[in-house]
Amino acid sequence: MSILEVKDLTVTFPGGIQAVRGVSYEVERGEVLGIVGESGSGKSVTSLAIMGLLHRNAVVTGSAKLHGRELIGMKEDELIKVRGKAISMIFQDPLSAFTPVYTIGDQIAEAVRVHQKMNKDKAAKRAVELLDLVGIPHPNVRAKAFPHEFSGGMRQRAMIAMAIANDPDLLICDEPTTALDVTIQAQVLEVLKTAQRETGAGIVMITHDLGVIAGMADRVLVMYAGRPVEQGAVDDIYYRPRMPYTMGLLASIPRIDGEEGALVPIEGNPPSPASLPPGCPFAPRCPMKVDMCDEEEPPLVPFGGGRHVACIRAQEIEHKGLTGADVFPVPVIPPSDVVRVPRAERATVLELNDMIRHYPLMKGAVFKRRVGTVHAVDGISFDIAEGETLALVGESGCGKTTTLQQIMQLVPPQGGRVVVLGKDSAEMDSATRRALRRDVQIVFQDPMAALDPRMPVGDIIAEPLRAHGRKDVQARVAELLDLVGLAPEHAERYPQQFSGGQRQRIGIARALALEPKLVVLDEPVSALDVSIQAGVINLLEELKNTLGLSYLFVAHDLAVVRHLADRVAVMYLGKIAEIGTVENVYDHPAHPYTQALLSAIPLPDPELERSRRRILLEGDLPSPADPPSGCRFRTRCPKFARLTEAERRRCVDEEPSVARLANTVDHGAACHYAEEIEVITASDDQEEK
């Protein structure tokens, strides 16, 4: 008996914008249904419609039955008995999902008291129990804390506690881990599994992350442009996708266990719900498109084995056993000439030597006084050779961005040395600094915020050229637009006329305008959808090879790093934990933090996900204002826990420095007891099994 039965659900916003165009699914008790799709595919709107939480001007039709009771069009008096009781929801951003002015405990207790006759004290006690259940340390103290006093991961745990307060039959999780770091994501997913065990609820898991779904879901629904395009058991979807969109999506994600080389991009952009193409909405981007695709939108039809596919060529795909890699053209990226020269003989583009950046921690409104120091970056060293990509990875708060800012400022650091293209930033005069800015350029994370919305794209790209007195501006702009895969006539348009991926290309064009030698990439693809991301990664790879660029690449997504980087430095609390070539670090991580980080990343491979052993880290990142003595990672280190008392002393007293590991040329770890282990099972076939 299914708990929730959704049939032909549609949502129309004012102006005739159809956000959801007929979604049907069922969820059974104890089952996890994953809904995947890119932004704007209607996946969140569907669940909000079921909960009756959409704005009043949205028109919802179709049916959503909970235990046979119709939810669509239900009166508020009835609906409030369902919400939070039979169906609970977990939202994406746990900071904004809690009312900032009430304590966490009060908000959970409120959820309890809405549905259960209970006095205040009892409800408060129940809130503490729930917080304990989701693994919040000292729950009775923490219940009195306000949302801003919780870390992101803790807030999401509290959110789960609130959602399961009334033993719901169905949990809807809307991107529950998207805002979290990977190690915290792994913790929260564990808590979700616990919550499901405790309540036996069905779960609808909405996410864009195919890795998360692979490990959690029993069945998967793939959405595109407001409609489901494929639905089936998780293994079928991942190993035998029969709709080109699903195939492309699976092929386009960079994999942490994958090989290097070009990714498979899906050309074009998802259609806007206001102007859908005739026929199949995916047709304009589909490499398998035939004329018939434009005539009529294919319905989602049963395909055998409980699967549903909306593609007229599904039988053919099945028959020929096609995969994404077969169907989607893989771009050929010309190899780099520079890399033929051994690394030791190449010029060094950037060198950091024991660089330090501390911030004073101030207190007081009128008479400020220093109460402490934030050790944002506490002595890091690395270098980048010509034509090389070094990735700086780590969780939020580890000092990646500070490092990057320090480099870009070209000013003397508080401690240590920063040498850019052979020039020490401490010995630069302003003319040298200005000249050097040509050679060091940056691409920002958020392509929406990085471009002035009131400037035509041509002017945006021309700005650095004019600033450095170049004459042939127009021709150069056209050349740059062409270089990043846009048309020269796009120069007249404004940023809002471009999609996220195109805007990021504009940002890249601007960075390349002055023919820099070193480009700093600050999370360049993290704000983009998966299908778009692959194209931008390929572009970056191609530009590096053809223009002989060097990249300093800051990212938190280790899978993207694996594809783009040659070397990788893992940061933890302002220190480098491990550094080396991508192959060494990913295949034989030696630092316990790197191992945990790698093992926390969900793989878009259900079987591997099920069989994988995760190294779960305890707790949150310690405050950089008060880092632990000795090894900074020891408070969360799984290895530290296994050491003997005598061995531990060394971790507490002595801070490890990055030491080259035996038998390797380019691999070092900052751990007293470094030991290489394999965390990711190498899988070279993403194809059918």
Next chain:
Amino acid sequence: MGKYLLRRLAINVILVALAASLAYMLAATTMNPRATYQGRQPPIPEAVIDQTLDAYNLNDKTPVLQRYATWASGVIVGDFGKTWNGGSVNAEMGRRIFVSLRLLLIGTILGFAVGVALGAVSAVRQYKLSDRLIGVSSFVIMAIPVFVLATLLAIATYNVNRGLGFTLIEYTGEYNPRLSGFDQFLNRLNHLILPTISLSLGSIAFYSRIQRNMMLDVLGQDFVRTAMAKGLRRRTALTKHALRTALIPSATYFAFAFGTMFTGAIFTEKIFAWHGMGAWLIDAINANDVNSVAAVTFFTAICVLFAAFLSDLLVAALDPRVRVS
């Protein structure tokens, strides 16, 4: 937190002293109390004028700093000096202060409460008729100066009363001296109606616009949705979660609004013939009454800074994020 508030209090005391001193200097250097004695029929001898002015600490022949010293030493022990004709400023202030406070306090609270409520309603019904109505009326009211508004209100009331044949709403004065006991109290309340309306309308309009914007910001946020997802009614979610959070920025405007409120009170008191501090300020300026002007300014400074202090307290009470640091 207590330490922080104490420090704010200390700063406010310094600011009051500064504001009052500056106001005294301005009044003492620009006003000419001598003029009110000169040119009288029969003429008063210069020596007598000097003597009188000396006695009231108003003589422009004494250096201004010396006069200031005399005035300030008086103020410290709570003596605000003499009016231009020898009356006690303290006594005058004692008579008037509660007249004004009554008007200002009720006006402020009413303005804040009604304004916030209207703003919240306006936001919840964005682009509906009620929202448009509230919006247009707010802008119309904000565009009309208080003295025009007050006069219009008085005229309208006068016509209503005439049409009804009896005095439904009083439109002039503060009370009827012929009444006593409970009737007197009711009569005072009746006299309060018009001035309070004319005074608070401006701040109602002001707060309703601010609150509407704040509320709209909050309405789109996830926590309101979370509150409803928990099973709260829309109405409960809106008041308990949305409005409660959206109140915080409005509270910071409290101090600013109080300043404009006092300006309004000056006109309102004058038009409705209330003998409060605002009316006194105008009379004192006309009479070249330096000490009275300084006293009124002192009172205003205290009111404004008290409002600022109160909005600090309010924000701290409403927002846990401020309380911590």
